[in-house]
Amino acid sequence: MRGYRLLGRVTVSAAACVAVVFACTATPHAVPGRSTEPATVYVALGDSFSAGVALPPLVNPVSPGICLRSTVNYPSVVAGALGVTRFRDVTCSGAVMADLAGRQSDMDGSPIAPQYDALTVDTTLVTVGVGGNDIGLVGLGVGCINVLPEPAGRSCAAANTAGGADLVGETIEAFAPAYAEMIEQIRARAPLARILLVGYPTGIRPEGCFDRQPVWAVDAAYLQAKIDQLNAVMAEQADAHGAEYVDVATSSASHDACAAPGQAWMVGALPTDPGAIASMHPTAAGHRNSAQQVLNTLAGR
Numbered sequence: 001m002r003g004y005r006l007l008g009r010v011t012v013s014a015a016a017c018v019a020v021v022f023a024c025t026a027t028p029h030a031v032p033g034r035s036t037e038p039a040t041v042y043v044a045l046g047d048s049f050s051a052g053v054a055l056p057p058l059v060n061p062v063s064p065g066i067c068l069r070s071t072v073n074y075p076s077v078v079a080g081a082l083g084v085t086r087f088r089d090v091t092c093s094g095a096v097m098a099d100l101a102g103r104q105s106d107m108d109g110s111p112i113a114p115q116y117d118a119l120t121v122d123t124t125l126v127t128v129g130v131g132g133n134d135i136g137l138v139g140l141g142v143g144c145i146n147v148l149p150e151p152a153g154r155s156c157a158a159a160n161t162a163g164g165a166d167l168v169g170e171t172i173e174a175f176a177p178a179y180a181e182m183i184e185q186i187r188a189r190a191p192l193a194r195i196l197l198v199g200y201p202t203g204i205r206p207e208g209c210f211d212r213q214p215v216w217a218v219d220a221a222y223l224q225a226k227i228d229q230l231n232a233v234m235a236e237q238a239d240a241h242g243a244e245y246v247d248v249a250t251s252s253a254s255h256d257a258c259a260a261p262g263q264a265w266m267v268g269a270l271p272t273d274p275g276a277i278a279s280m281h282p283t284a285a286g287h288r289n290s291a292q293q294v295l296n297t298l299a300g301r
Contacts, residue, residue, distance in 0.1 A: 039125035039298070040085040043190070044075030045100060045115045046129035048093035049200060052076075054277040055284050064107035067092035072284050074198070075127060077291035082298075084125070088118040096133045097178050101185065116189060123190035127246075127294060128182070129198040131230055135171050138280045140226060141203065144219040145269050149210060157222035168226045172233055179237035187242075195243040196297060198290060199231040201252040201282055203266055209258035213268040246297045248290050255286070265289055 044050060052073025060066035069091060070076070079087040092104060092112060100115045119126065132138065144156035160167045179197065186195050204213065208220030215223065228249065235245040257268030257280075264272060265286030267279045282290065 039082050039194070041120070041123045042075075042079055042082065042084040042087050042125040042127075043118045043120075043123050043193075044079075044087075044089045044091050044127050045118070045186075046091040046127070046198070047095040047131075047133055048091075048278070048281060049132060050075060050127070050129040050198065051091035051093050051095075052284075052287050053093040053281055055287070056277070065110060066106065067094075067112070068107050069093070070284075070287075072287060074287040074290035074294065077288055078127065078294050081291065081295055082125075090115045090118045091129075094133065095130060097130055097182060100128075100130065100182060116185060119186060119189035119193075121189075121191065123193045125196070125298075126186055126190055126193045127196045127198050128186070129200070130182070131175065131179070131234065132200060134178070135168065135175055135226075135230060137200070137227065137230065140168055141223055141269070141280050144215050144223050146216055146219070147214050150216050150218075153216075155216060156219045158218075160222070169229060172226065172229050176233045176237055179234055180241050183237065183241040183243045194298070195238075196246050196294060197234050197238045197243055198246045198294060199234055199248050200227050201248045201266055201286055201290065202250075202256045203227050203280065204257045204268065205253070212272060213257050213270060215269065244297055246290075246293050248293050251289055251293055252286065255289070 048068070050073060051067050052070030053068045055070035055072055057071050058066070059069045059071055069089065073089070073091065075089045075091060092099065092115070093107065095104060095115070102114055104112045104114070106112050140156065143159070146153035183195060186193070202224065204215060204220045204224055206221040206224050208215050208217040210216065231247070231249055235247070238245040252265050255263055255265035257264055257266045261272050265283050267277070267281055267283060269279055271279060
């Protein structure tokens with residue numbers, strides 16, 4: 001059965017779309033060059049964490065096209081809460097930063113226009129969540145899976161920090177300028193828009209939960225530290241370039257992949273929720289939380 005890339009090396013089947021592993025509208029504060037009117041034209045950019053990969057109901061429920069985009073992803077929830085006049089959701093599972101400016105491929109192989117093409121001069125709000133694919137976030141998560149307890153197997157933390165270097169950390173720091181360029185590219189196309197960079201949620205608590213998720217404690221700590229580092233880089237670049245950062249990690253900390261069934265907003269390497277679709281991606285509840293954090297940011301909370 002053919003598989004489709006979501007984030008990093010994780011795939012889903014075309015039939016099941018299951019990964020193999022792990023409201024408020026207050027007027028914003030005035031900022032020079034930014035609209036202070038409630039959002040009327042909203043454009044959502046980003047990867048599978050924004051697209052709501054495989055969460056039913058999908059935009060296209062009969063084929064793997066339209067990027068496995070969900071109609072209950074956080075951009076859709078935000079658009080509904082704001083009552084925007086026009087909403088363009090071009091988020092796409094598997095997207096990397098280059099797909100914002102270049103032509104990408106859909107899950108069924110068909111070409112998709114660059115995500116930046118959705119931006120227009122009358123756009124008043126832009127949310128974007130991207131970067132995880134560029135630094136191999138889910139691929140890192142896959143590499144941290146150990147089905148046997150310590151010391152059997154191999155530690156992903158040890159593998160990535162051998163010799164005193166931090167391979168993933170260095171990749172994240174080198175990627176930082178791409179966020180600055182992205183913000184400027186968005187502003188050039190949508191000069192009056194509020195630009196919100198939406199961070200990644202907490203994936204797994206630092207101490208892990210080996211009885212429920214096959215990740216050693218040392219590797220859970222490393223994996224979450226890299227998620228936190230990517231979020232920190234995103235926040236720094238947003239602040240330095242006149243955009244806004246939406247923190248999703250703090251509010252989702254107790255709803256990570258180790259949380260009890262029904263309480264987890266992140267699907268782990270081993271799904272523990274019967275409604276889970278794609279591992280290492282947010283649930284519908286996780287998207288509702290992300291939407292709330294976006295709305296809080298827009299309201300200045």
